[in-house]
Amino acid sequence: MFDSLFAEARFSDVVPLRAIAFQVLYLLVAIAIESFILRQYLALDHKVAVRYAATLNLLATCVGWLIFFATEPFLPTVAKEQIISFVFFEQFVPNIWVESLSSIVIFVSFLIFLGTFLLKWQGLNYLEVLLGKAPSQNTTDPTKEGKYRGWKNQIQGIQVNPRFNATFVANALSFTAILGLLFLRITKFYPLFQ
Amino acid sequence: MLKFLAALGIIDFFQFLKKTINDLLPKTWDSWQAMVWFSVYSWFIAGLAQSPETQILISFCAWLFLIPGLHWAMHKEKVLKEIVTVGGVFLAPWVTGALVCTFLFGSLTGYLTEASFILWAPLSAVIAALPKFVKSGPSYGFPDPPVRQDLIIMFLVNVLISCWFQFYFTTQSWLSQYPSLLAEDFSRSAFVVRLFPEGGQPPRGERILEEAAKIFERRLTGLPWSQTEQRLIQIDQEMKQIEADAIARITQIPENNLWRLKAQALSGQEYLVQLLSVWQGPTMDGTSYYFAKSCRIQRQPGSPLVDLRPLLEQRNRRRPVDPTILPQLTEGGIAQVQCGPTEGPISGQAPPLR
Numbered sequence A: 001m002f003d004s005l006f007a008e009a010r011f012s013d014v015v016p017l018r019a020i021a022f023q024v025l026y027l028l029v030a031i032a033i034e035s036f037i038l039r040q041y042l043a044l045d046h047k048v049a050v051r052y053a054a055t056l057n058l059l060a061t062c063v064g065w066l067i068f069f070a071t072e073p074f075l076p077t078v079a080k081e082q083i084i085s086f087v088f089f090e091q092f093v094p095n096i097w098v099e100s101l102s103s104i105v106i107f108v109s110f111l112i113f114l115g116t117f118l119l120k121w122q123g124l125n126y127l128e129v130l131l132g133k134a135p136s137q138n139t140t141d142p143t144k145e146g147k148y149r150g151w152k153n154q155i156q157g158i159q160v161n162p163r164f165n166a167t168f169v170a171n172a173l174s175f176t177a178i179l180g181l182l183f184l185r186i187t188k189f190y191p192l193f194q
Numbered sequence B: 001m002l003k004f005l006a007a008l009g010i011i012d013f014f015q016f017l018k019k020t021i022n023d024l025l026p027k028t029w030d031s032w033q034a035m036v037w038f039s040v041y042s043w044f045i046a047g048l049a050q051s052p053e054t055q056i057l058i059s060f061c062a063w064l065f066l067i068p069g070l071h072w073a074m075h076k077e078k079v080l081k082e083i084v085t086v087g088g089v090f091l092a093p094w095v096t097g098a099l100v101c102t103f104l105f106g107s108l109t110g111y112l113t114e115a116s117f118i119l120w121a122p123l124s125a126v127i128a129a130l131p132k133f134v135k136s137g138p139s140y141g142f143p144d145p146p147v148r149q150d151l152i153i154m155f156l157v158n159v160l161i162s163c164w165f166q167f168y169f170t171t172q173s174w175l176s177q178y179p180s181l182l183a184e185d186f187s188r189s190a191f192v193v194r195l196f197p198e199g200g201q202p203p204r205g206e207r208i209l210e211e212a213a214k215i216f217e218r219r220l221t222g223l224p225w226s227q228t229e230q231r232l233i234q235i236d237q238e239m240k241q242i243e244a245d246a247i248a249r250i251t252q253i254p255e256n257n258l259w260r261l262k263a264q265a266l267s268g269q270e271y272l273v274q275l276l277s278v279w280q281g282p283t284m285d286g287t288s289y290y291f292a293k294s295c296r297i298q299r300q301p302g303s304p305l306v307d308l309r310p311l312l313e314q315r316n317r318r319r320p321v322d323p324t325i326l327p328q329l330t331e332g333g334i335a336q337v338q339c340g341p342t343e344g345p346i347s348g349q350a351p352p353l354r
Helices: A017-042 A046-074 A077-089 A101-130 A142-148 A151-160 A162-189 B002-008 B010-024 B032-048 B052-076 B078-083 B092-107 B114-118 B120-133 B145-177 B179-183 B205-220 B225-233 B235-248 B254-258 B309-317 B323-329
Strands: B259-265 B272-279 B289-300 B334-347
Touching: A017 A046, A017 A162, A017 B145, A046 A101, A046 A162, A046 B145, A077 B145, A077 B254, A101 A162, A101 B145, B010 B032, B032 B052, B052 B078, B052 B092, B092 B114, B092 B120, B114 B120, B114 B145, B120 B145, B145 B179, B179 B254, B205 B225, B205 B235, B205 B259, B205 B272, B205 B289, B205 B334, B225 B235, B225 B289, B225 B334, B235 B259, B254 B259
Parallel strands: none
Antiparallel strands: B259 B272, B272 B289, B289 B334
């Protein structure tokens, strides 16, 4: 990743403008949905909720890109050729990986979902610390109150944690919306009803 | 006369020019004009300098004057301020950031590096954020929470822009590793667009096939006819060797693994061999394509030049001549190879091989 940083910049007329346009679209959709959920669950001001959602989604996007750039040079050639084929032609090449590809895609998507959720949840905690806001009162401290509760209540205590809940629902809904958009794009090339 | 000139706006123009020049001249030593003029002066002196070391040193100083000078100017001059404000956003830090990146990762390294593009946005965000950390007094401290929130978003947006630049350079490196992809149509991609769709580049299969045909020709020409037939029977093994030799002669890039050389003897005619270079990598529509070249192998009457054969064999095949073949050389004539032009790219699966 870093050895090419100081190489001479190469240019061609193949520019990732569509990636940028789609990313902006997905970010706007995700921010709109997530700010609504955050506002409902955390009783936030509308402006604050939009800013929180924007921060969390931008953070998740940037971390995602950085993970991609960090792992890409170490991928085996077959995987790299699949990625290249997908980026340039939106389909996979019939090489030895094509059999296991759908399970890999599903597994990676699941990891991405889990990763973004954890990142947004922790990101929200750190964001509130960074903005000098005390953790809100409705956050239950399970270690402290666990003494006086049965295990059932303890689990409920975690479930009630509003930030955990809010980010989980927000993340799930925005992923669903973006998947829907991706699906619309795919059906353009592979019509369901012919 | 004056009225006429005034009507044409010429007097206004000269007055504007005079005012502009006046504005550009430094009034005091501690002004942005002075900084910029120092910089211009340094460039001038750097141009006069003889040794490259002195030139680099002086132009280094010129950059050190130019960057703060222009940054200052964009904050002070109303006209410049309006120019660099787009949609209510004051973009002066991004202009300064671009200058700093050109200086650090372009001027000092001698060529524009990828770093100068990738670091431009985050660096500019830092430049834009710095004044927010200065409080009246002056003292330093963290800004208020609402400002902090805006700074976090601004910084993340700039990191995202930097990721887009990095992605652009990633695709460029892919295209330099797999240059035959440049012959494809990217209209289906969800990631990239091609700005000038006509400006394609031929796939490298053609060049590989030319090399292969040359090697094939040289390996068979002048060979005793019985041996030629033997080689044509085992043409798959022959092609493996030719493929390795042909690929060794072109630029070594990862794409080479995706080109396969194949050969088939066309039925009906005696020894018309078709050489194919088949692309096994990604394509726009998922179907592969290939280049083809026909070579005619004819039996030439006459015996091979016995005294030249050992030399030819050694040069081409890098192994000593087997003395037992020498008696065969005089009977049956020799092979002569003639290859036609390259056809293709032909879309579709390569014709099935024997």
